[in-house]
Amino acid sequence: MHKLILVLLVMLSNSAFAVSSKDHNVLKVEVSETGFNMYLEGSNFTASTCEGGTSSTVNDVIHFKQSDFPNSYAHMLSTALTAFTSKKKVSMWYNQCQPSPWNGEMPKPTTLVIK
Numbered sequence: 001m002h003k004l005i006l007v008l009l010v011m012l013s014n015s016a017f018a019v020s021s022k023d024h025n026v027l028k029v030e031v032s033e034t035g036f037n038m039y040l041e042g043s044n045f046t047a048s049t050c051e052g053g054t055s056s057t058v059n060d061v062i063h064f065k066q067s068d069f070p071n072s073y074a075h076m077l078s079t080a081l082t083a084f085t086s087k088k089k090v091s092m093w094y095n096q097c098q099p100s101p102w103n104g105e106m107p108k109p110t111t112l113v114i115k
Contacts, residue, residue, distance in 0.1 A: 023089040023115050027060075029080050035065040035073075037101070038080050040090070050097035050105035062092065062109050063101055079112045089115040 024040035039061050064080070066073045083090045094107035 023091050025087070025089055026080065026084040029077075029084050031077070034067070035063060036077055036080060038062050038064070038090070050107060061106070062094070063098070063106060064109055064112075065098070068108070076109075076112055079114060083114045086114075091115060 024042060027039040027041050030037040030039070041060075064073070064076050069076055080090070082088070091113050092109050093111040094109045096108045097105040098108040100106040
């Protein structure tokens, strides 16, 4: 019985940290040698997920680090560029926080979906 309770607590704690975003238009995709940034319309990820993001730019952008996706970075970038060029909305799943390229923290994305 104790093992079952422990397993349930672990499952619930992991699912509580994963958050889904709403659907957003992609305003621009900025690519560098270490990753890419997706600027989204009407998003406020930092305020609802992480502390320390004070710039309005930080609140409307998600940073995808190439090192976080060793086997799927190209797929994430292709998905972002496809959504931008086709003017489709995106949503994503993210968990934890990561250091922002600007200041403070921002959500760490795990999944990107074209709507």
